[in-house]
Amino acid sequence: MIRTTLAFLLALAAAPAAAQMQVEHATISAAGPMAQAAAAYFTVTNTSDTADRLVGVTTGLAAMAELHRTEETDDGLVRMVPEPDGFAIEPGETLVLEQGGRHVMLMGLSERPEDGAEAEITLQFEHADPVTLTVPVTTILGGHSGHDSDG
Numbered sequence: 541m542i543r544t545t546l547a548f549l550l551a552l553a554a555a556p557a558a559a560q561m562q563v564e565h566a567t568i569s570a571a572g573p574m575a576q577a578a579a580a581y582f583t584v585t586n587t588s589d590t591a592d593r594l595v596g597v598t599t600g601l602a603a604m605a606e607l608h609r610t611e612e613t614d615d616g617l618v619r620m621v622p623e624p625d626g627f628a629i630e631p632g633e634t635l636v637l638e639q640g641g642r643h644v645m646l647m648g649l650s651e652r653p654e655d656g657a658e659a660e661i662t663l664q665f666e667h668a669d670p671v672t673l674t675v676p677v678t679t680i681l682g683g684h685s686g687h688d689s690d691g
């Protein structure tokens with residue numbers, strides 16, 4: 541009996557207090573090793589019963605990280621639009637960041653993107669605890685671009 545109670549208490553103590561965001565398929569993609577910017581993609585599932593938002597990302601890889609969406613204009617041009625308020629994630633829903641869609645723009649890279657490298661990023665939410673994960677870096681020539689005129 542005592543043992544059972546102890547195990548139960550240990551299980552309680554080990555349970556994360558607010559691990560309510562499940563992050564998967566994370567990757568950082570740069571358009572070649574000379575790229576001035578890179579993009580981070582991942583999926584976030586809100587496993588809580590509270591509506592939440594992804595409001596920011598920080599990483600040592602970049603001086604600045606912005607949340608962007610990609611949209612096509614009427615004349616067929618593709619442009620990226622900053623989303624300073626972040627992306628809503630309803631309870632039980634999965635937010636998808638992917639090439640050609642929503643993404644995190646990493647600007648002011650502190651090092652050259654190197655295929656096979658890894659970078660640590662931290663996702664910040666309006667309500668849930670931040671989630672830090674290590675993400676593989678890939679360099680794709682002709683991949684994500686559009687901020688080349690930044691500098």
Ligand SMILES: [Cu+2]
Nearest residue numbers: 608620643645
């Ligand atoms: Cu962008």
